[in-house]
Amino acid sequence: MAASQREQALSLLAAANNHGDLAVKLSSLKQAKDILLSADLSLLSDELFPYLVELQSCHEALVRKTLVEVVEEISLKAMEYSQLLMQVLLTLLTDPDSVVARQAIVAGTHIFCEVLDALAFQFHRHGIVERWLEEIWSWMIRFKDSVFQVALEARSVGPRLLAIKFLETCVLLFMPDNDSRGHATEVARSAQMFNISWLSGGHPVLDSIALQSEANRSLFILFDLLRSPSLLPGSITISIINSNVQGQSDGHGMELLMSAPASSRQFLIAYLLRGFGSIAMQFISFKLFSHSFAVYTYIHTYIQPLYCDKTSCKFNLINL
Template sequence: MAVSQRDQTLSLLAAANNHGDLAVKLSSLKQAKDILLAADLSLLSAELFPYLVELQSSHEPLVRKTLVETIEEISLKTMEYSPVLMPVLLTLLNDDDSVVARQTIVAGTHIFCKALDELALQFQRHGLVERWLEEIWSWMIKFKDTVFQIALEAKSVGPRLLAIKFMETCVLLFMPDNDSRGKITEVGRNAHMFNIIRVAGGHPVLDSVALQSEANRCFLVLLDLLSSSGGLPGSITISVVNSKQHVWQQCARLIRSDVCM
């Protein structure tokens, strides 16, 4: 069965990479995705994922966007087999096509939230963090840093709006005593939502103090963006102003308690 799935998926990925018709490319990639999501990736991922990664060089923006969606679905379903796919997200964050860049930020945000939750869950249940998850998290840190740069510097409004939204998500995730669990679940698509309190007692990968410091930094950046709103596009200003009220309340409490330095 695995051999048949492998051959079929190889044929579909070859069509997605090489066929001249866009409709055939997209249909082939979507069929390949369905097979991969249903298959035992422990038998197929090492052989097939490199062909999937090649699609990041496609000249068709819709193919690259569909690739990002495929990586997201695979990573959220079977994260342990997807470290080789993470560099694709980092590459496509700076895609020339705004739609592809926006989709990459959305997908990366979902995976970022899922990785955080899995890091906390693994250590809580087993007292360790597996190497594949550490590798994914190292890519997620690079993703975070790149998205922060997009929030500050991007000329394209669409990706910048989503980058600012990602910064808001980091504030919500990394603030202590977070009462916004349901709100963030919509962003992260997680059954178990990360809360900084879960790693406050110590964690081999996640430093709760450093994460809270990151939240403070994000909040101050949002304040700086708001103070300089006169030089920003209107939609950017609206995005900052409309950041969820509980974010500002959480950060205000930290400022009053001298946590924000």
């Protein structure tokens, strides 16, 4: 049976890589995926996965996008054998086609959350973390760092928006005493599972202090992006405001800000007030009065009520 699956998969992957017809390439790739998902990958992954990796260089964007989807499905179902596939995500994060890059960020975020859960659960249940899981986590750290760069540098709006959502996910996952479980964002469908309090007894791979530092880094990147709104398309500014202030449409707003430790929360709120004030004034300088009023509304509705010092960072509609 394994030999038959091997031959079928090899034939289909060869067609996906070499056939000139796009429909045949896509159909072959999807059929190969179905075989791989039903096969014993302990016997086949080392031989067959390199053919999947080759497809990241395919000139057809739709094939590259489908490849990312295949990598996600295989990785979530058979994580132990997916190390070789992780390089596909890293490569396609910066794909010139924004649809492919967006799919890589979405898929990578799902895998990131799943690997994080697996690390915590494996140690909690068995007292060990297997080497293969440590190695995949090292890939996830590289993925995280690469997505951070996309948030800061990408020219395409679509990938940058999803990179910002990934920053939000990191804050929600890594801040202590968060109440975000069950309120996953669009890209963080597994984020509700992990809670950093699970690491209170120590962990051989995950350092809770380092993760909290990473959350703070993510939060300040979001705030710093807001300080230069003239460099950001309007949709990105709105996305950052929603991430930092309003939250998702399910009503669980302010999660990012309120998940910060009490000792630093007031500083962050004051920092955010100053940042939004600067944004409002820059919008006015560009005669974008409706944008400025929207920012003013955010300030007074969501942020200023949280700030203890009611005099030092107060904004007035007349001044705006």
